[in-house]
Amino acid sequence: xxxxxxxxxxxxxxxxxxxxxxxxxxxxxxxxxxxxxxxxxxxxxxxxxxxxxxxxxxxxxxxxxxxxxxxxxxxxxxxxxxxxxxxxxxxxxxxxxxxxxxxxxxxxxxxxxxxxxxxxxxxxxxxxxxxxxxxxxxxxxxxxxxxxxxxxxxxxxxxxxxxxxxxxxxxxxxxxxxxxxxxxxxxxxxxxxxxxxxxxxxxxxxxxxxxxxxxxxxxxxxxxxxxxxxxxxxxxxxxxxxxxxxxxxxxxxxxxxxxxxxxxxxxxxxxxxxxxxxxxxxxxxxxxxxxxxxxxxxxxxxxxxxxxxxxxxxxxxxxxxxxxxxxxxxxxxxxxxxxxxxxxxxxxxxxxxxxxxxxxxxxxxxxxxxxxxxxxxxxxxxxxxxxxxxxxxxxxxxxxxxxxxxxxxxxxxxxxxxxxxxxxxxxxxxxxxxxxxxxxxxxxxxxxxxxxxxxxxxxxxxxxxxxxxxxxxxxxxxxxxxxxxxxxxxxxxxxxxxxxxxxxxxxxxxxxxxxxxxxxxxxxxxxxxxxxxxxxxxxxxxxxxxxxxxxxxxxxxxxxxxxxxxxxxxxxxxxxxxxxxxxxxxxxxxxxxxxxxxxx
Numbered sequence: 001x002x003x004x005x006x007x008x009x010x011x012x013x014x015x016x017x018x019x020x021x022x023x024x025x026x027x028x029x030x031x032x033x034x035x036x037x038x039x040x041x042x043x044x045x046x047x048x049x050x051x052x053x054x055x056x057x058x059x060x061x062x063x064x065x066x067x068x069x070x071x072x073x074x075x076x077x078x079x080x081x082x083x084x085x086x087x088x089x090x091x092x093x094x095x096x097x098x099x100x101x102x103x104x105x106x107x108x109x110x111x112x113x114x115x116x117x118x119x120x121x122x123x124x125x126x127x128x129x130x131x132x133x134x135x136x137x138x139x140x141x142x143x144x145x146x147x148x149x150x151x152x153x154x155x156x157x158x159x160x161x162x163x164x165x166x167x168x169x170x171x172x173x174x175x176x177x178x179x180x181x182x183x184x185x186x187x188x189x190x191x192x193x194x195x196x197x198x199x200x201x202x203x204x205x206x207x208x209x210x211x212x213x214x215x216x217x218x219x220x221x222x223x224x225x226x227x228x229x230x231x232x233x234x235x236x237x238x239x240x241x242x243x244x245x246x247x248x249x250x251x252x253x254x255x256x257x258x259x260x261x262x263x264x265x266x267x268x269x270x271x272x273x274x275x276x277x278x279x280x281x282x283x284x285x286x287x288x289x290x291x292x293x294x295x296x297x298x299x300x301x302x303x304x305x306x307x308x309x310x311x312x313x314x315x316x317x318x319x320x321x322x323x324x325x326x327x328x329x330x331x332x333x334x335x336x337x338x339x340x341x342x343x344x345x346x347x348x349x350x351x352x353x354x355x356x357x358x359x360x361x362x363x364x365x366x367x368x369x370x371x372x373x374x375x376x377x378x379x380x381x382x383x384x385x386x387x388x389x390x391x392x393x394x395x396x397x398x399x400x401x402x403x404x405x406x407x408x409x410x411x412x413x414x415x416x417x418x419x420x421x422x423x424x425x426x427x428x429x430x431x432x433x434x435x436x437x438x439x440x441x442x443x444x445x446x447x448x449x450x451x452x453x454x455x456x457x458x459x460x461x462x463x464x465x466x467x468x469x470x471x472x473x474x475x476x477x478x479x480x481x482x483x484x485x486x487x488x489x490x491x492x493x494x495x496x497x498x499x500x501x502x503x504x505x506x507x508x509x510x511x512x513x514x515x516x517x518x519x520x521x522x523x524x525x526x527x528x529x530x531x532x533x534x535x536x537x538x539x540x541x542x543x544x545x546x547x548x549x550x551x552x553x554x555x556x557x558x559x560x561x562x563x564x565x566x567x568x569x570x571x572x573x574x575x576x577x578x579x580x581x582x583x584x585x586x587x588x589x590x591x592x593x594x595x596x597x598x599x600x
Contacts, residue, residue: 036231038568039599042252044584045266046279046561047072048259051227056210057186058131058202060139066230066257066586067220068184071473073591074232074255075216076184079106079125082177083589084306084474084559085581087360089177090589091244093120093185093217097160101527104163104176107155111243114187115235116215122152122159127188135202140183145169146176174526177476181588187215219250219594230257251569251597255586263424273567279560279584281425283344292566296582297575300345304582305356306474306559308482309429311417311552312466312504316495319404319412320464324389326549331375332382332440333433338555342428347556353542354482356556361479363531364538373546382440393441404443416447419467420454426467429554458503461495466503470551474559480525483541486551489519506550518544560584571596 052065057076059069067074073081079094089096093112097105112120129150132140148166152159163180165173191205198204214222219240220232232255241249258275260266267282269275271291282288285295285302295302311329319325335350351357352374357365375381386393390407404412417434419426430446437444444465449457457463470485471478489507493499507518521541528534545551562582564572573580573593583590585597 036254036256040253042255042277042569042585042594042597043269043275044255044257044277044586045260045269045275046584047586048230048257049261050259052225052230052259054207054209054211055214055222055225056206056208057184058139058191059206065225067232071182071588072184072586073218073588074220074586075214075218075222076186077217078182078184079108079180081589081591082181082474082476083581084360084583085304085578085589087476089181089476092240094161099173099177101173101529102165104165104173104180106161106163106180108159108161109239109243110158111239112217113239114215114217115221115237116187118187118189120185120187120217122150122161124185124188125161126150126152127192128183128186131202137206138202143179143183146172146179171523172526174477174480178481181475185217187217190215219591220255223254228259230259232256245595248595250594251571251599252594270563270565273565275565276567276569277562277564277572277584279562281343281561282563285344285346285563294564294566294572294574296562296573301347303346303558303561305348305358305556307469307472307557308354308356308553308555309426309467309469309557310486310554311433312463312468312470312486313506313550313552314461314464314466314495314504315550316461316505317464319391319406320415322389323548324385325391326552327375328382328385328389328391328440329437329442329444330549330552331377331385332379332437332442333552333554334436335377335554337432337436338429342432343425343555343557346558346561350553350555352546354486354545354551354553355479355538355542358556360474364479364535366535366539366542369539370542370546373543375549379436379440382437382442386441391441393443395441401438401441401443404441412443415442415444415464417444417465417467418447418449418454418457418463420451421448422451430467433552433554459498459500461499461503461505468503469557470501472559477526479538480522483545484522487518487541487545488522489514490522502550504550506548515544515548558582560587567600569597569599571598 048066054064055068056064057068061069066072068076077093079092080096081090081092083090094106094108097107114120129140129143131138132143146166146169148164151162163176165171194205211222219235219238221235223231223233234250234253236249241247263280266275266278266280270278270293271288296304313320313326315321339345339347348358352370355361355365392405394402396402406412417430419430427448434444434446458466471481485501487506488501489509491499492509495505507515521537525537528537560583562584573582579596580590580592585591585593
């Protein structure tokens with residue numbers, strides 16, 4: 001198989017893509033301009049937004065094109081998958097043998113092979129993990145905080161790998177489970193010679209595009225790509241067909257990801273049947289059901305919750321350093337409007353705290369306890385909290401808010417919520433939150449900026465309030481990882497220096513009001529196996545969060561929006577057909593969908 005870049009016509013990109021798609025989507029026997037039969041081709045969207053720059057699996061996740069970056073399984077596979085619907089760890093290149101506070105043991109599948117016929121071995125696994133020990137700029141450098149070493153033992157004709165918990169490091173077996181389903185294994189016999197050829201310079205190897213006949217372990221491989229679309233072709237000799245799927249091949253021979261400019265283009269293509277599935281935000285999905293568009297649930301909320309967009313508060317700034325002020329902000333916001341107007345009702349009602357009261361996290365949620373620590377909702381409650389703390393709101397003659405003063409009478413600065421411009425659902429949430437808070441007398445404004453300004457601002461603390469979605473992927477470590485992302489002081493640093501968690505700088509260890517209980521609970525939870533002890537620890541951590549309010553959750557949203565069309569392909573997972581979790585068939589256990597799809 002030879003990989004070539006598709007030529008680009010002189011037509012505008014959007015028009016060229018639209019014509020190409022339409023040519024290939026009218027009738028099951030039709031072919032598009034590239035010659036792909038519609039009844040053998042699956043069109044998926046929502047993960048590639050710009051020109052594909054590299055297909056190198058050693059490149060940073062944000063840099064690599066679909067389906068190589070992020071947690072995509074189509075070309076390069078991890079050791080195990082996590083089923084976000086059942087909470088079960090499922091086998092892939094390996095299977096989970098045991099887990100404890102000392103080690104996670106994985107047995108490699110002896111059938112696993114690379115596309116060049118060579119077996120997948122412990123050498124490949126150790127290669128990609130050990131890159132993080134040898135190179136600080138390796139994508140796996142962070143794993144060294146959790147894994148002290150990897151031991152290999154032979155059991156019959158199989159290899160067992162023991163990932164030892166680094167007791168002197170993070171001492172966190174829970175995150176190791178996350179890593180084993182996140183790190184994609186690469187062929188050492190391909191990449192080690194490339195390193196040797198470049199005198200061990202990883203940065204030079206990372207610059208290679210790896211776009212010509214890549215050696216992969218997954219069920220699909222790269223066929224062609226351009227700035228209009230990325231095309232994958234099924235590997236009929238994929239090892240997993242026999243080892244994991246009873247000899248069956250995936251339904252689609254080709255998978256194509258068209259590259260559009262915005263959510264609306266994906267929405268139109270899905271409604272017309274030119275796109276088979278998407279993970280983009282599409283408003284008012286219910287009205288598209290008549291066009292064969294489906295979601296996990298047939299009725300609201302349509303999607304399974306998995307993440308919590310929230311406002312991260314920079315607690316080093318006045319008046320945000322006052323928890324009474326932060327609690328007033330939380331009280332003022334109209335969460336019902338955010339749910340119904342900003343995200344089209346795609347959510348259950350918001351409950352106090354950082355734990356989702358539904359799904360896999362529900363067992364850790366104590367509703368009575370959470371309500372006891374939460375503030376009363378509404379503008380009247382917010383105004384009372386502000387007044388009791390000595391804040392005053394000054395209004396103009398027309399009744400609009402002018403500014404605020406603190407208890408000494410000093411004028412306070414106007415606050416801004418920083419968020420990427422053009423992210424329509426986030427913008428809508430922020431506009432509603434700002435309107436609610438200003439009506440309660442809180443001087444907050446919208447602060448939409450270019451994404452190039454947003455991303456550097458996060459770790460440096462260059463914001464008053466930041467719109468974010470911490471711990472957005474559903475992994476084995478939730479809800480712990482969400483608390484860690486919002487509250488951990490482990491790497492606390494002053495604004496201007498980089499922090500990858502707790503970017504609001506909550507709970508400074510050097511401050512007089514530092515609460516050591518937060519960090520002690522975050523350290524203890526990953527080592528707890530007793531469910532009653534876990535419930536108690538999570539409840540205590542949630543109570544502290546609600547008392548101090550270092551962030552303001554806004555709504556429950558899915559890990560990824562999961563919408564599909566039944567015009568060409570059937571067999572999509574739903575609430576009544578839970579054959580795979582509600583994910584596009586390229587992420588984790590969601591990939592099982594490919595073996596259930598059938599063309600009409």
